[in-house]
Amino acid sequence: MANSKYEYVRTFEQSDILLPNTWIVVRIDGRGFHKLSDRYAFEKPNDRRALDLMNVAAVEVLKDLPDLAIAYGVSDEYSFIFHPSCELFERRSAKLVTTIVSTFTAHYVYQWSNYFPDTPLQSPYLPSFDGRAVVYPTTRNLRDYMSWRQVDCHINNLYNTTFWNMVLKGGMSNTDAERELQGTVSSDKNEILFKRFGINYNNEENIYKKGSVVFRQYQLEETKAESVSKTSQDLGEEETAAPENVSKSQQEKIRKLRRKAQVVVEHVDITKDDFWEQRPWILSGKPGKLPAEV
Ligand code: ATP
Ligand code: ATP
Ligand code: MG
Ligand code: MG
Numbered sequence: 001m002a003n004s005k006y007e008y009v010r011t012f013e014q015s016d017i018l019l020p021n022t023w024i025v026v027r028i029d030g031r032g033f034h035k036l037s038d039r040y041a042f043e044k045p046n047d048r049r050a051l052d053l054m055n056v057a058a059v060e061v062l063k064d065l066p067d068l069a070i071a072y073g074v075s076d077e078y079s080f081i082f083h084p085s086c087e088l089f090e091r092r093s094a095k096l097v098t099t100i101v102s103t104f105t106a107h108y109v110y111q112w113s114n115y116f117p118d119t120p121l122q123s124p125y126l127p128s129f130d131g132r133a134v135v136y137p138t139t140r141n142l143r144d145y146m147s148w149r150q151v152d153c154h155i156n157n158l159y160n161t162t163f164w165n166m167v168l169k170g171g172m173s174n175t176d177a178e179r180e181l182q183g184t185v186s187s188d189k190n191e192i193l194f195k196r197f198g199i200n201y202n203n204e205e206n207i208y209k210k211g212s213v214v215f216r217q218y219q220l221e222e223t224k225a226e227s228v229s230k231t232s233q234d235l236g237e238e239e240t241a242a243p244e245n246v247s248k249s250q251q252e253k254i255r256k257l258r259r260k261a262q263v264v265v266e267h268v269d270i271t272k273d274d275f276w277e278q279r280p281w282i283l284s285g286k287p288g289k290l291p292a293e294v
Helices: 009-012 033-039 048-064 093-115 139-169 176-180 186-197 207-212 248-260 273-278 282-284
Strands: 021-030 068-074 075-084 129-136 212-217 262-266
Touching: 021 093, 021 139, 048 068, 048 075, 048 207, 048 212, 048 262, 068 139, 068 282, 075 093, 075 139, 093 129, 093 273, 129 139, 139 176, 139 186, 139 207, 207 212, 273 282
Parallel strands: none
Antiparallel strands: 021 075, 021 129, 068 075, 068 212, 212 262
């Protein structure tokens, strides 16, 4: 390796290795998507094409990075989750975040014309994303993080659905609708939707109400019958007490198995135990059984 007098500049690089044995969440978010959605005439409150495009980009990220356990997306954001045992890029934060942001953005732009054939991308109005990594020490923390995003999705969607019906169908101005909605609770919004517009919020599509969950598909397992209160053992925390020493060749084997699984997008409740119990491979990091060939 060349050794020049300039080499010392390397020592200015700071370590950004993420805490070992913790869940790594990389959340990306579209930059200025409020404006971008106007520019390309996204339908309000929910443009299905825009969500499908986000989802197809996320699926490609999961296919590209077998270390990812699961991802969750809503609006212009996506959270990508690495298992505590992940050693990709020696857990260097910048490497993980920039790889996810650029891979996602590349696929988002690449696929744009398939979802918006009539409104091609135009410079300088190009989509870009920011990203950050946050670590969570327990499985409960991780699940609470996921629940936080999904509950946020529900709250925002109920608000947006009501607001846009008042404006688009009710003929109200943005400011009037906003004023009327100030201080209202969920039941008030449900009532406005039902009484004024004949909409039962429960019948809205799950992709809007619950967001999108992306993961590798294996055979579902039975849920535990006695799932009333969960101990930390049920949450798999005993497995994270000491970092498991997985050899490089073992890691490669697991990656290969993961690549064989189909990556799917579902719009399901992830705040309850059922989702995680039926898909133990997501939290355990151990690949499940591939669906039997038909
Ligand atoms: P920032 O750069 O700070 O993230 P932003 O304009 O992207 O600013 P966000 O809080 O991220 O603001 O909100 C994203 C906005 O993008 C939403 O408020 C909405 O207007 C628009 N948007 C994103 N996805 C969709 C969609 N599928 N359908 C309609 N509008 C969408
Ligand atoms: P990492 O993913 O860790 O960054 P890397 O393989 O990208 O690994 P770098 O340290 O970024 O490694 O080095 C970039 C390498 O890419 C160079 O060593 C060189 O081999 C190749 N490369 C980059 N730009 C050019 C170029 N313009 N022409 C030919 N080769 C190039
Ligand atoms: Mg944004
Ligand atoms: Mg956002």
